[in-house]
Amino acid sequence: MQALLADLFPWVAVFALADGVAQLGRGHLLLVAAWGRFAARRAGLHLLPVGPLAEVVAAHDLPFLASPRRAWFPDPRRRAELAVFEEGDLEPVALDGLAAAREGKKVTSGERLLVAAPAPAWAERLRDDLAALAAHPEGARAAAWGARCAGRGDLAAARELRRRQRPFLLPLRVLATATFAGTFGLWPLAAYAPTDAPVGAGALLAALGALVLAEVLLVFAMLRACGEPRGAAARTALHLLAFPVAAVHPLLHASRSVYRRFDAPVLAALLLPAPEFHALAAREIRRARFSRDATDAELAPEWARRESLLASLVEATGGKLAGVLAPAPAPGAAGWCPLCAASFREGPERCPDCGVPLERVGKVTAA
Numbered sequence: 001m002q003a004l005l006a007d008l009f010p011w012v013a014v015f016a017l018a019d020g021v022a023q024l025g026r027g028h029l030l031l032v033a034a035w036g037r038f039a040a041r042r043a044g045l046h047l048l049p050v051g052p053l054a055e056v057v058a059a060h061d062l063p064f065l066a067s068p069r070r071a072w073f074p075d076p077r078r079r080a081e082l083a084v085f086e087e088g089d090l091e092p093v094a095l096d097g098l099a100a101a102r103e104g105k106k107v108t109s110g111e112r113l114l115v116a117a118p119a120p121a122w123a124e125r126l127r128d129d130l131a132a133l134a135a136h137p138e139g140a141r142a143a144a145w146g147a148r149c150a151g152r153g154d155l156a157a158a159r160e161l162r163r164r165q166r167p168f169l170l171p172l173r174v175l176a177t178a179t180f181a182g183t184f185g186l187w188p189l190a191a192y193a194p195t196d197a198p199v200g201a202g203a204l205l206a207a208l209g210a211l212v213l214a215e216v217l218l219v220f221a222m223l224r225a226c227g228e229p230r231g232a233a234a235r236t237a238l239h240l241l242a243f244p245v246a247a248v249h250p251l252l253h254a255s256r257s258v259y260r261r262f263d264a265p266v267l268a269a270l271l272l273p274a275p276e277f278h279a280l281a282a283r284e285i286r287r288a289r290f291s292r293d294a295t296d297a298e299l300a301p302e303w304a305r306r307e308s309l310l311a312s313l314v315e316a317t318g319g320k321l322a323g324v325l326a327p328a329p330a331p332g333a334a335g336w337c338p339l340c341a342a343s344f345r346e347g348p349e350r351c352p353d354c355g356v357p358l359e360r361v362g363k364v365t366a367a
Contacts, residue, residue, distance in 0.1 A: 001201035005191035012183060015245045019252065020050040026078040028118040029059040029264050031271045038271040040280065043081045048252065052176035055169075055251035057271060058118045061264035062306075063126050066133055067298040068141045070094055076106075076116040083339055083354035085291040090299075095141070100130040121232070121257035142301070152263040153309045155316050158270045161226060161259065168222035172215065172250055179211045180248045212247040216240050219254045226258050265306075269313040277317055278324045279341075281310045285325065286338045290356055329361045336361065 022030060023045050030041040033056075034049035041048075048056060062085075065072040072090040074082065082089055093114070101108050102123045107115040107130065114130070117123035129148070136144045151157075182204060189197040190204050199207070216237045223233035236254055240247045259267050265284065269277050285307050292303035311321050329336035333343035335358035337351035350357055 001205075002191060002194050005187060005201050005204075009187055009191050012187070012245055015243075016050055016183075016248055017047075019246055019249070020048040020054075022046045022048055024118065025076075025116055026074060026081055027061050027063055029061050029268070030118070031057040031059065031267060033271075037273065039276070040268065040272060043079060050249050050252070052180040052249055053173050053251075054249045055255050056253075057259055057267060058122060058256045059259070059262075059264035059267045060115075060117050060122050060126065063115045063117065064130075065090065065299050065302045066141075066145050067302065068138050069096075070298070071098070071114075071130060071133060072296075072299060073114050076113050083351075084287060084294055084356060086294040087296055090295060092296075095134045096138070098130060098134040100127045100134070102127045119257045119260075122260050125260045146305070149263070149305060149309075152261065153266055153312075154262070155266050155269055155313060158259060158262045158266050162270060164225050164227075165222060165255070165258065168218060168225065169251070172218055172222070172254070175211055175215050175218065176248060176250055179208060179215070182208050182211065183248055208244075212240060212244045215247050215250050219250055222254065223258065228258065263309070265310055265313055269317050274317050274319065278314060278319045281314050281319075282324045283339055283341070285310050290339075327359060327361060329359075333361055335359060 022041070024030060024041065024043050026043050028043060030046070030048070031038045032041050032046075032048055032054070033039070034051060034054050036053065038055075038057075048054065062074070064074075070092040072092050074085070074089055075091070093109070093112075098109055100114065102120070105117045105120055105123050106113055107117065107123050107127050115123065115126050117126055132148060133141060133145060186197065186199060186204050187208075190199065190201045194201070197204075219240065220233050220237035223236055224230065228236075239253060240250055246253055259270075262270075265281070268280055272280065288303045288307045288310070292300055295303075314321050314324050327336060328341060330343035332345070334346045335348070336343045337354055337356065338359055339354040339356055340351060342351060342353070344351075344358060348358065
């Protein structure tokens with residue numbers, strides 16, 4: 001048994017670390033907490049925190065835009081975020097006759113890839129959105145889509161869901177901490193210094209197995225309390241049993257798709273500290289305004305709806321829209337980018353990264 005533990009431990013350590021690697025595509029948003037404070041992670045390769053207190057919530061921001069006749073899709077294979085959406089960045093697909101289907105994390109129509117989601121559950125939600133759009137006649141789509149978006153933008157409902165989840169978070173973190181300590185504290189002792197280990201190899205494996213089983217049951221109960229269907233809750237919980245390394249950080253997986261019924265800005269408002277959310281909201285409001293001017297007029301109501309949602313979320317999180325949108329250049333700057341907030345001295349007229357015109361703030365003062 002000791003030899004088995006010695007052989008397995010390096011693989012356990014590698015798999016636990018690899019479990020935190022995330023490759024995010026365009027529109028994918030992960031809200032990540034290592035010690036209870038969330039931060040946003042966008043497109044790119046990330047190493048997520050893999051400690052026992054880590055929690056991750058996934059979202060898909062602007063997976064598509066809708067109009068009464070068509071759904072407009074960014075390139076699903078694109079990896080980088082778009083600073084501003086322009087007409088050529090969105091491909092329209094007629095809603096009449098659209099038959100959306102889910103294949104893992106992908107939403108397809110026939111042979112055509114429409115959306116690549118951050119998780120299978122998110123792909124299922126997006127498929128349902130497209131199916132609901134296509135099911136209504138053209139004349140009724142705007143009203144039906146508006147009602148659906150109102151539900152997706154309900155911050156009070158998202159807070160209520162978080163309230164239902166919260167009683168399970170501390171027990172799960174306690175169990176995860178015990179599992180983490182047993183795996184990376186007692187396991188190496190039992191494997192490489194058995195005479196110094198307080199428990200034998202067999203007892204250690206039995207204790208870790210009991211901890212994993214307790215986590216499985218608690219994750220299932222949490223997901224059911226959060227309204228997840230029994231089958232979906234069982235699949236997520238049993239992932240910890242099939243891949244027990246994940247039990248050292250169960251909330252890296254268990255929370256990931258729980259909030260998929262809400263739009264990404266709502267999740268950012270729910271989980272991010274207010275200053276970070278207000279900075280994100282200011283950028284996204286300006287992004288919506290630039291994109292509205294650069295895309296088809298058919299999409300103007302969608303951009304207006306997004307701007308209105310963000311503005312209402314700013315107010316709901318204790319901010320004032322005028323203050324959030326106020327210029328914030330560095331001292332001595334001649335201009336600043338309203339999207340990335342970079343400051344510039346005299347010279348450039350546009351941000352080299354975002355491509356948008358700089359906002360001027362007067363003459364450069366002496367350095």
